[in-house]
Amino acid sequence: MPRVNRTGVLTLLIISSCVFLLFQLYYYRKYVSKPGPHILSRTGHLTASDVQWQTLKKLLALAQRFRLPLFLVDTAALTLLSQDALQQRDRMVRQPPCSFLCTGRPVTSFALHVNSWKYDSAFLSAAEQKGFELLEMRGEDPRLASLDTLSGEEIPLRFLFRLHGYIIQVVFLYERSGNYLWHGALRLHANMDRSFAPFKLLDYGQHAGAYDRPELVLTVLDGLDIRIPRNISRFLSEQRNARFLECRYRDARNFLQLYPEDSSPEAVDFRRKVKTLLHLTARILAHLGIPFWLSSGTCLGWFRQCGIISYSHDVDIGIFIVDYRSDIITAFRDAGMSLKHKFGKVEDSLELSFLSDDVKLDIFFFYEDGDVMWNGGTQAKSGRKFKYIFPRFSLCWAELLELKVRVPCETPDYIRANYGNTWSIPVRNWDWKSSPSNVQENGVWPLSEWAELIQVY
Numbered sequence: 001m002p003r004v005n006r007t008g009v010l011t012l013l014i015i016s017s018c019v020f021l022l023f024q025l026y027y028y029r030k031y032v033s034k035p036g037p038h039i040l041s042r043t044g045h046l047t048a049s050d051v052q053w054q055t056l057k058k059l060l061a062l063a064q065r066f067r068l069p070l071f072l073v074d075t076a077a078l079t080l081l082s083q084d085a086l087q088q089r090d091r092m093v094r095q096p097p098c099s100f101l102c103t104g105r106p107v108t109s110f111a112l113h114v115n116s117w118k119y120d121s122a123f124l125s126a127a128e129q130k131g132f133e134l135l136e137m138r139g140e141d142p143r144l145a146s147l148d149t150l151s152g153e154e155i156p157l158r159f160l161f162r163l164h165g166y167i168i169q170v171v172f173l174y175e176r177s178g179n180y181l182w183h184g185a186l187r188l189h190a191n192m193d194r195s196f197a198p199f200k201l202l203d204y205g206q207h208a209g210a211y212d213r214p215e216l217v218l219t220v221l222d223g224l225d226i227r228i229p230r231n232i233s234r235f236l237s238e239q240r241n242a243r244f245l246e247c248r249y250r251d252a253r254n255f256l257q258l259y260p261e262d263s264s265p266e267a268v269d270f271r272r273k274v275k276t277l278l279h280l281t282a283r284i285l286a287h288l289g290i291p292f293w294l295s296s297g298t299c300l301g302w303f304r305q306c307g308i309i310s311y312s313h314d315v316d317i318g319i320f321i322v323d324y325r326s327d328i329i330t331a332f333r334d335a336g337m338s339l340k341h342k343f344g345k346v347e348d349s350l351e352l353s354f355l356s357d358d359v360k361l362d363i364f365f366f367y368e369d370g371d372v373m374w375n376g377g378t379q380a381k382s383g384r385k386f387k388y389i390f391p392r393f394s395l396c397w398a399e400l401l402e403l404k405v406r407v408p409c410e411t412p413d414y415i416r417a418n419y420g421n422t423w424s425i426p427v428r429n430w431d432w433k434s435s436p437s438n439v440q441e442n443g444v445w446p447l448s449e450w451a452e453l454i455q456v457y
């Protein structure tokens with residue numbers, strides 16, 4: 001091959017490499033290296049997302065200066081992020097300048113873990129100097145409420161910062177004695193400026209909520225340093241089911257004035273054992289990923305007297321049959337509880353009882369049927385079946401004996417179904433086959449199946 005040709009090819013190669021390198025540099029500068037939105041769009045006007053981004057940047061800078069441990073809890077932004085994690089490939093393609101934080105909604109929500117921040121009004125003054133308008137919303141402190149003292153004390157529940165029509169919400173998370181985080185519901189007071197924010201659009205406003213302490217990571221989102229929950233999909237699913245019901249301390253106090261709590265050593269001992277049993281049960285079922293709620297007498301005790309009915313002798317919980325797992329019995333046995341009886345089968349009226357430290361734990365499995373839910377009962381000696389019918393319910397968090405535990409959100413309906421309208425009057429001689437308002441006869445198990453369906457230990 002002639003020498004000229006080889007030099008020619010080499011030159012061509014070098015030139016094309018240079019052109020490609022320049023193109024890459026140009027591309028990088030234009031599309032990748034600029035965090036956040038361009039300050040001015042091509043027409044010279046600020047777009048809505050530019051304004052939102054700058055507002056966020058301003059407040060986050062202040063939060064950093066005053067050491068507010070904020071983390072992102074905005075459901076719209078976190079949903080975008082979790083979808084993005086599923087579609088990593090698309091990430092480079094759809095990357096407008098403010099793609100996660102500018103959700104198209106006029107609100108962005110952060111949470112503040114109050115225990116790691118000392119209230120500092122200098123932060124609020126600094127925010128006002130930067131042009132933010134502030135609405136601080138307060139509410140009663142539930143941590144001080146108990147059967148002995150009713151709290152009148154108010155604590156801050158959220159800050160709303162407003163600038164250029166954008167709202168940044170900071171939700172306060174408080175530590176509660178059941179080792180979980182709590183935030184209050186949004187309540188508008190009469191003298192409050194109702195046009196300050198689109199209150200109906202605010203996440204975390206409608207109900208109080210309870211959360212496990214989330215693990216956080218620091219990341220860069222749209223060019224801003226932001227802490228987010230490490231497992232976003234877990235946080236979002238927790239958020240959807242976070243509604244928290246406070247115990248009705250005032251009513252419970254009135255009840256206990258009429259019917260004072262049994263303070264005999266036996267009753268005190270029973271309540272201590274129930275506490276241990278409930279905490280253990282919660283641990284076992286959490287490990288299996290099975291949600292449960294307080295049912296029957298245990299639910300009534302929480303609702304009526306914020307405690308345990310000491311003459312009830314057992315603990316009752318409910319589990320949806322769709323959450324049943326075959327390793328549930330093994331898990332309870334491994335934790336030191338003995339199986340006392342097993343009635344019914346997964347398809348019909350399943351019920352398990354365990355014994356721990358002479359306290360019985362009854363687990364009732366609930367079946368959905370149209371607009372009702374029901375659980376079964378079995379009489380061991382006769383094989384008779386019973387059915388207890390409840391209006392449909394969803395699950396909320398509550399606190400009992402320093403444990404974060406679920407109860408039916410529609411607690412009054414649930415209690416009334418089970419105990420009738422006189423639920424507030426104690427009944428000591430309760431018969432599970434005839435006393436409940438919602439019990440129905442449901443036939444008899446066939447004799448040939450008794451060995452399988454009626455197991456007593």
Ligand SMILES: *[C@@H]1O[C@H](CO)[C@@H](O)[C@H](O)[C@H]1NC(C)=O
Nearest residue numbers: 230231232233234235237289
């Ligand atoms: C996130 O949480 C979900 C639900 O709790 C779990 O299934 C998943 O494995 C978790 N992901 C990571 C990466 O830990």
